[in-house]
Amino acid sequence: MxxxxxxxxxxxxxxxxxxxxxxxxxxxxxxxxxxxxxxxxxxxxxxxxxxxxxxxxxxxxxxxxxxxxxxxxxxxxQRPLPMDAVLVSLRNTSTRVLTSLALGLLIVAVVVGKLLIGGRRRLKCPPAVPGLPLMGNLHQLKERKPYRIFAKWAETYGPIYSIRTGASTMVVLNSTEVAKEAMVTRFSSISTRKLSNSLTLLTSNKSMVATSDYGEFHKMVKRYILASVLGASAQKRYRGLRETMIENIVNILHLEIKDNPQSAVELREPFKTEVFRLALKEALGKDVESIYVEELGQEMTKKEIFDVLVVEPMIGATEVDWRDFFPYLRWVPNRSMDIKIQRMVTRKRAVTRALITEQKKRIALGEAISCYLDFLLSESTLAEEQLTTLVWEAIIEATDTTLVTTEWAMYELAQNPKCQDRLYHEIQEVCGSEMVTEEHLPKLPYLIAVFHETLRRYSPVPVIPLRYAHEDTQLGGYDIPAGTQIAINLYACNMNKKDWDEPEEWKPERFLGSNFEPMDLHKTMAFGAGKRICAGSLQAMLVSCTAIGRFIQEFEWRLKEGEEDNIDTVHLTTHKLHPMHAYITPRAMNRSGLRSS
Known part of the structure; x- marks a missing residue:
């Protein structure tokens, strides 16, 4: 050229x-x-x-x-260089460079693999579920019901085995014995929470009782919430609020069947509204019908407040971010997930701050009622973000477990007339024409059995939030290296045929034997065990049992046609996907003692 x-x-x-x-x-x-x-x-x-x-x-x-x-x-x-020569040279060079890199990486992988395998042979590790390179067993968990898959694998690999979730190793525990060993016996080695990116943001980096690592902060804030809201002494102070809540629901149901006697009623909506009202009173000292949120520039109704504080975070907590499984790729953006979770966090924080600001105004005017927020402010030991998160925790945790357990219990009673009749006759014998109250609960063993059987069959949290071993330990006779994630599958523990007769069946009478104390809260481990047991377990039992007793005392329940098969749940939880609908008939009794708000 x-x-x-x-x-x-x-x-x-x-x-x-x-x-x-x-x-x-x-x-x-x-x-x-x-x-x-x-x-x-x-x-x-x-x-x-x-x-x-x-x-x-x-x-x-x-x-x-x-x-x-x-x-x-x-x-x-000087003459131009032929392009063919340049391309040939570039191709040859790139081939040599890439080949050298590939060989180098292969050598490193082989050496590291031999070291790991050699170390593994020296340890007695739990059996591993076969998976794929890089992904591990993630492709086998795509149905978003991991607790069912875990239980199925337990039939093949035993009550304790390991899986690979991307770059991490997870040991799954599927029996009551090994689960209690992890939560009680080996607690000192397995007390640290392992949170997803979403939960880390939603909980302000573990600034909650339920998600904080076991240490001084955890012990301090758990002491706060027990002393002011959820402990036995605090529960006595709030008993009137709980009884009013339940009677409000009963009155709402009476009004619904009075206006539409041939229509099925939905229990979830009135129950959700009233238990949320209770949570606001306990946390903030006052019910809130609406509030102006300055950070969002809008007036929000109670339903909108509930959606922001309860519904959206529950959805966010179950969102799966692929970066959680590959920490070395955490720098890669996942914009849709980041935007969604950050929006939830911003809205939750803004609404909670607005509620706290209103209570502070009442305190300044001398109009405040003693509540959890007052207690936290008086301690003066918390940063603003920690204070906001703890108040939000008290609201969301008082709402979730109680609603889930009560709805499933009423679903089972409505489709099991014999169980419903047995409970009704027990209530009649103990209470007569008096309303069921918390004082009657120790005398109502079948009612308590209904509560525990519902927790067993429909545990609100089928897999306890992940922990990880911060030091080498042992579980079930196997060696567990430090850094291993621990998943406790309560669903499998409570569906184990070795421990439970016909576990698929809902049978309250299984809890009436001499092996169980009527008021024992730890039969099914639904609230955990050991030092990290759920702080709200007592309130959940008091509210659910009293509500179930009053609903059966007041109405005869029968499921709406087609409801028998309506048992789908929400993603990673056992929350009922569709609200229960049932036909209810008032029973003949003296209702002169009813309370209303």
Whole structure:
């Protein structure tokens, strides 16, 4: 190609080889940036110098086809370098570089693999469920009901086994014996929470009782919530609020069947509204019908407040972010997930702050009622973000477990007339014409059995939030290395045929034997065990049992047609996907003692 032809190429806007090379080289070496300095009339010298600088291999041993006669005297006429030669050289160089890198990585992988395998052979590790390279067993958990898959694997691999979730190893516990060993006996080695990215953000980096690592902060805030809201003494103070809540629900149901006697009623909506009202009174000292949220610039109704504080965070907590399984790729953006969770966090924080601000105004005016927020403010030991998160925790935790357990219990009683009749007759014998109250509960063993059997069959949290071993330990006779994640599958523990007769069946009478104390809260481990047992377990039992007793005392329940098969649950939880609908008939009794708000 002579100067005349090169000039013609330039005039027709055809890029020279140097420009093509400048765009092509970064494909092989992304960190190299070639400065554009071509006016479409450059020659081989520029291209050759760049290639030599970029590829040191060719600088020491340049192939003749590449440089050849172009390295002769600089005074001689310079000629353009054929593009074929450049491409061949680039291809050969990139092939050698990539091959060298691949071989190096392979050698490293083999050495590390041998070391790991050798270390594994020295340990007695739990049996491993076969999986795929890199992914591990993630592809087998795509149905988003991991607790069912875990229970199925336990039939093959035993009550304790390990799986791979991307880059992490997880040991899954599927029996009551080994679960209690982890939560009680080995607690000192397995007391640290392992949270997803979503939960870390939603809980303000573990600033809650339920999600904080066991240590001074956890013990301090658990002491706070027990002393002011959920402990036995605090529960006595709030008993009137709980009884009012239940009677409000009963009155709402009476009004519904009075207006529409032939229609089925939905229990969830009135129960959700009233238990949320109770949570607000306990946490903030006052019910809230609406509030202006300055940070969001809008007035929010009670339903909108409930959605922001309870519904949205529950959805966010079950969202799966693939980066949780590959920590070394955490820097890779996942914009849709990040935006969704950050929006939830912002809205939750803004609404909670607005509620706290209103209570502070009442305190300044001397109008405040003693509540959890007052207690936290009086301690003066918490940062603002911690205070906000703890108040939110008291609201959400008082709402969730109680609602889930009560709805499933009423569903089972409505489709089991014999169980419903047995409970009703027990209530009649103990209470007569008096309303069921918390004082009656120790005398109502079948009612308590209904509560525990519902927790067993429909545990609100089928898999306890992940923990990880912060030191080497043992479980079930196996060695558990530090850093291993621990998943306690309560669903499998409570559906184990070795421990439970016909576990698929809902049979309250199984809890009436001599093996169980009527008021024992830990039969099914639904509230955990050991030092990390749920702080709200007592309130959940008092509210659910009293509510179930009053509903059966007041009405005869029968499921709406087609409801028998309506047992789908929400993703990772056992929350009933669709609200229960039932036909209810008032029973003949004296209702003179009913309370209303």
């Amino acid at each position: 002579d100067r005349k032809k090169l000039a013609e190429a330039s005039s027709s806007q055809v890029l020279c080889w140097d420009c093509k090379l400048s765009a092509f080289v970064p494909f092989f070496l992304p960190t190299v940036t070639l400065a554009p300095n071509c006016n479409h009339n450059c020659h081989v010298t520029n291209s050759v110098s760049r290639v030599v600088v970029i590829f040191p291999l060719y600088y020491k041993n340049p192939p003749s086809i590449f440089l050849g006669k172009h390295q002769r005297s600089a005074s001689r006429e």
